[in-house]
Amino acid sequence: MNSPPDEIPGKKLTALSLAALGVVFGDIGTSPLYAMRECFHGQYAITASAGNILGVLSLIFWALLLIVSIKYLGFILRADNEGEGGVLALTALIKPKNIKPRTPQWALVGLGVFAACLMYGDGMITPAISVLSAVEGVKNITPLLEAYIIPTTIIILGGLFLLQKRGTARVGRLFGPIMLLWFCTLAGLGIAQIVNYPEVLAAVFPWHGISFLLENRLHGFIVLGAVFLAVTGAEAIYADMGHFGKRPIQLVWFLVAFPALVLNYFGQGALLLVRPEEAYHPFYALVPDWAMIPMVILATCATIIASQAVITGSFSLTRQAIQLGYLPRLRVTHTSSSHMGQIYVGPVNWALMLCTIGLVLGFQSSSKLAAAYGVAVSATMLITTTLFFVVASKRWSWSRLTAGLLTALFFAVDLPFFAANMSKLFHGAWFALAIGGFFFLIMLTWEQGREILGNKMRSLTPRLETFKKMLAANPPQRISGQAVFLTRGHDIVPAALMHNLKHNKILHSEVIFLNIRTEEIPRVPNFEKIEAEKLGAGLYRIIAHYGFMEEPNIDTIFALSRSKGVNLEMKEASFFLGREKLSISEHPEMWRWRSHLFLFLARNAMDAAAFFDIPSDQVIEVGVQLEL
Template sequence: MDASEHLSGKRLAALSLAALGVVFGDIGTSPLYAIRECFHGEYGIEVSGANVLGVLSLIFWALMLIVSFKYLAMVLRADHDGEGGVLALTTLVKPRKRPLRGPAKVLVILGLFAACLLYGDGMITPAISVLSAVEGLGHITPLFKPYIVHITLVILVSLFLLQRHGTARVGSLFGPVILVWMTALGLLGLVQVVREPSVLIAIDPWHGLQFLIHNRLHGFVVLGAVFLVATGAEAIYADLGHFGRRPIRLTWFLVALPALLLNYFGQGAHLLNHPGDAYHPFYAIVPSWAIIPMVVLATLATIVASQAVITGAFSLTSQAVQLGYLPRLRVTHTSVTHKGQIYVAPVNWVLMACTVGLVLGFRSSSKLAAAYGVAVTASMLVTATLFFVVMRKRWNWSLPVAGLLTALFFTVDFSFFAANMTKILHGAWFPLVIALLVLAVMLTWERGNEILAERAQGLTLPLDRFLADIHADPPTRIPGQAVFLTRSHNIVPMAMVQNLRHNRVLHNEVVFLNIRTEDLPRVPNFEKIELERLGSGIFRIIAHFGYMEEPTVSTVFALCRDQGVTVDPENASFFLGREKLSIGEDPAMARWRANLFLFLSRNGMDPADFFNIPSTQVIEVGARLRV
């Protein structure tokens, strides 16, 4: 049951306003460039009455079918304990307690690839959104035109530099800013629609179909520009865990959708009478006295939209680390009240470098639009595939029902994907390359750790054998507590074996701690800890955390106290294994992947820092391993 269904009126309103700023910022800034790209972009089509009505019809039904029906009505139901997003959807189709093989492994890799595509989206969205807003300065005076790229870069670099300080203080303004923006969009469009109400006949899907039939290949290519109105739809699903279904749906149907449709139809109505304004129809419908405040408001709205996708990239990275697809990275929580407010420095700098590079390389939002869309449409295709599996396997829907729905989603999504693929040589390759690079990193890290676990088996002992050995030949016991982190609950870690072999002593109290990340967003506290007394002062603790949680030893030991076992992190000794890695003569994976794994291992976060272990209490025991 979705908790948002039982919200009070005041709480529902507050959450809906917050959702407006975070969830709909990206899709809400599309009016700045979507219509323009249909008629004035790289593949722009002639501005005629039939073409304007056809494009508006396609826009209307794209928003209805993709956003309203597919995501809001259907996909939002596929939550994973309240969390959404393509990684959450992937964990829903991933079999538990069984190794991945065959179709299941393919589905997981597809889900990871879709997640990786969102990194490309996180680079293009800030670039195209802010650039398109700042281009409005050219409508104030031509004197600004030579400085548009420079101003855009200043705004973007400032945005990325501010990330480490967090957005908690200004985050409360995101909702009001987008509310004012949506209101302005609706009013600007309404004025034009009142002047030319005949434009409303574009709601008839026949106009869109006729447009495609009449314009053939050119009309099909224009679909790539039409799709720009739906970019940001994946963010709606990804932010499900922050707001819940009800606030997101209410905000979309009561505020965002009406405002967007009014503005798109308003731009179309204006073009029917002023076809020469196709070079920037958004600013063409803004009264001359309102240009300056509109440029300022558009810039603020695009900053909010950019912030949402940047934060989304941080969140995605944190989840991937917890699920074991990326090396440990320092995740800084920038707010004590909002769990989603996090900062991941390496991701921030890579995003900034790529975003700045995109602005410098393309230099206009129109050229950038050619690179936009492929990543999102590919991600949507994967979502439709995974959603079909959820309908069949999780919800036990019949094949005809699940098949018909998936066929509808695929028909729409693949049409837009194919149209966007025509732009592959004009920049659309960029997000695909980024996604493939990140996917290669994820799969290499996962495989490398599997190989390491196999290699380390010779340096460990089965737990039952270890207990039998110390019972038969008790070692010297010394005062104190020792905590050994272990990869498996039934294996004695290499650090313990090496320490006992060389020092021949054992602490009075020994804890084997196995910290696991489950395929669940969060694990309730009463289910987090499995504690077993093994005798001779030895304890086994298995700690379960969700992939949306931060695993720390302080949390583990606080919960252990409730079960009668007290471990003092400030006085206990923490033994950690430190593997010195090298590449063997015949590595278990391609040499380039082995080198990549070594690089990632050397630059990953130290386990002591990751699990928040007091640095003065750590003892590292090393071993040499080959990958």
């Protein structure tokens, strides 16, 4: 769906804001469960003295203000691609039409794609750490339940992933109200402590954070890796912009999420000033004994919602990558008739489930998981800042000085957090980087492999003008009917047609060359989707333009083509598709192991007929043998 307009009616704005609260802020909203704890009880914990507590609170407050409020909500959200956000949409803004390898643009696009791949690692760690940290609250009810923490977490996560295929549209209506209750509870718990110890409010002054870093030096710098946990989820705010628009997201952040988070963190700090021994779980220490059971239930619900948002984001990212040509075709199932963002991608779901449950079994505690969390997110933020500079200076025509000064400010915040998170590399942070690198390798291999095959196909078949001359010089027998050939380019004759003509010696009375292109924008309006051209001799060329958030459909293409003067009828048409039989040559253009990887991806890709929803009884496949 398109980004909502700036002027939104009151009722619609309220509904969008409530929905945004449930989807957009789930990840960052559950950070209070573990962020403060990791600063004073984690892998690199620092003593919970008054100076250190005020210093950490100051760093958290200014991180939320500078990274989320100013960087993302103030500037990054302006870099929308026709209303859509996210690092792939941002990358599409700077990608030239005909990009050449080993150029600065190619490097920037590669950075953007790598940042997108890192989101898969985030999609695995976020559900694991969020749900596990919530369930660990049962220890505060009774230590006897500690043995059930891991099994319960696995059951919850397993159930969450198993439900994805059924869709979350019905349950999703509860997300907003539950998260509103969650944020109100965060604020209430924080206020109850701040009222008793208001001196904690002095942490809003930045010199407490600066003093903390100067006094603790290397140790204080490393603690920044734990402080950063308070802002994980900021990238999701940008990625989900297309579903809700800028205004509802900004409204909900400044009126609900930001105040609630700050109040809760300051409440935890006020508690630690008096009871530093509670550093092992300061969040649950805020909760009165009588409210502990409902609090654990509410926290678990909130973390499930946060996990759902990350999982859905991974599905959306996969769909974008498929449409942009970075991944092979996979079946994308729509699980809701009213919300186009509700989709399901089976292979991604099962991969996320196995890795997420594996992380819980491998790390055993949310504190150990926190030691692995943050590198992928901080790297993505750095890349987003880099791409933002390019968009601001090239597309918005900002002066290099203005764009450079703003980017320098963002880098001044992003770089220390990234460097601090890199200290976690040998404590599990390598996992997210490895997952990102794995997906990056797959995307590069698929894109390069398709380019190699495209070049080989172009060398095997004539251009359209040459083909027309061949027909004029040696007319084949024509039979009545419409034959539709999918083509890689608008001026290339597909190999399927040449093989059919060579072996069957016939040609249909109407031959349609259909080229489906994915543009670097999220959606293409219907009146701009189709270019139709009559080439003479019964030949027609149709170019269908789709955005990277859309899924091409043959019925729609036929209907729009009729309005352009090409009378296509689904019942009359036969679809000729090339079935490529691939092998590896003696001297492959890619490394041999990458060629094998490409073959594996190609064999497991969804066939074109199913992907474009072409009736199987109207498809004729023609084999084409190609070597990599």
